[in-house]
Amino acid sequence: MKRREIFAGNWKMHKTYQDAMELVKGLSAGIKKAEGREYVVFVPAPYLRDVTSLCADTLLAVGAQNMYYENQGAFTGEISPLMVKDCKAAFILIGHSERRHIFHETDEDVNKKVKAALVHGLQPMICVGELLEERENSETLKVLERQVKGAFMNIDKSDMPKISIAYEPVWAIGTGKVATPEMADEAHVSIRNIVKGLYGSDISDALPILYGGSVKPDNIAGLYKMNNIDGVLVGGASLELKDFLPIVNV
Numbered sequence: 001m002k003r004r005e006i007f008a009g010n011w012k013m014h015k016t017y018q019d020a021m022e023l024v025k026g027l028s029a030g031i032k033k034a035e036g037r038e039y040v041v042f043v044p045a046p047y048l049r050d051v052t053s054l055c056a057d058t059l060l061a062v063g064a065q066n067m068y069y070e071n072q073g074a075f076t077g078e079i080s081p082l083m084v085k086d087c088k089a090a091f092i093l094i095g096h097s098e099r100r101h102i103f104h105e106t107d108e109d110v111n112k113k114v115k116a117a118l119v120h121g122l123q124p125m126i127c128v129g130e131l132l133e134e135r136e137n138s139e140t141l142k143v144l145e146r147q148v149k150g151a152f153m154n155i156d157k158s159d160m161p162k163i164s165i166a167y168e169p170v171w172a173i174g175t176g177k178v179a180t181p182e183m184a185d186e187a188h189v190s191i192r193n194i195v196k197g198l199y200g201s202d203i204s205d206a207l208p209i210l211y212g213g214s215v216k217p218d219n220i221a222g223l224y225k226m227n228n229i230d231g232v233l234v235g236g237a238s239l240e241l242k243d244f245l246p247i248v249n250v
Helices: 017-030 043-054 082-087 095-100 106-117 132-136 142-150 155-160 181-201 201-206 218-223 241-248
Strands: 005-010 036-043 060-064 091-094 125-130 163-166 209-211 231-234
Touching: 005 060, 017 043, 017 241, 036 043, 036 201, 043 132, 060 163, 060 209, 082 106, 082 218, 095 125, 106 125, 106 142, 106 155, 125 142, 132 142, 142 181, 142 218, 155 201, 163 181, 181 209, 181 218, 231 241
Parallel strands: 005 036, 005 231, 036 060, 060 091, 091 125, 125 163, 163 209, 209 231
Antiparallel strands: none
């Protein structure tokens, strides 16, 4: 089965407005179309509307890095799914390790955000992954099972084609460390098996699972050739054209 391929960049809290516009223009011009491959940039909330306008007739789709699960209300500093949708974004990044570990988002929070995204026609990219201590204690599978099952609680099978998962071992994010292609593929197989237990093999076989964790031009080829790696979620290397274009054009 040929699964969706998604190559995504997460800018996190980087870029001024002018830098963001220049980067998007460079990406739009430099991406080479590959059959069945999608390209996404997750940009800071203040730039969502202008970036989506700039990407309207390009290969680039745009996503928000986070949102709250309520439509409106007294939630100072948050953005709602209605706002994300109004900015014409297509994707929403949910449960990134920085949201989980710095801002203390729970599996229940992640689940509520996934449900809210689906209600409003957004495509959730759900991040899962273990800490270094958890890997060293052989708890990777346990963590992945908790996070995946938590994220998909009461999610209908019919919504699964809109969802992707990004496996990001927390110990490999921004550290320069990277899981070997074999380690990453093994984790992706585990995730696929967990989803199979929830929804059956048709759904699990079709689910795009991306790898995120210090992805760079010099390791993308090894990661991409693995059977269960359907793309990448790139952090630091998505901030510069010279790094990101060789990754998306692999």
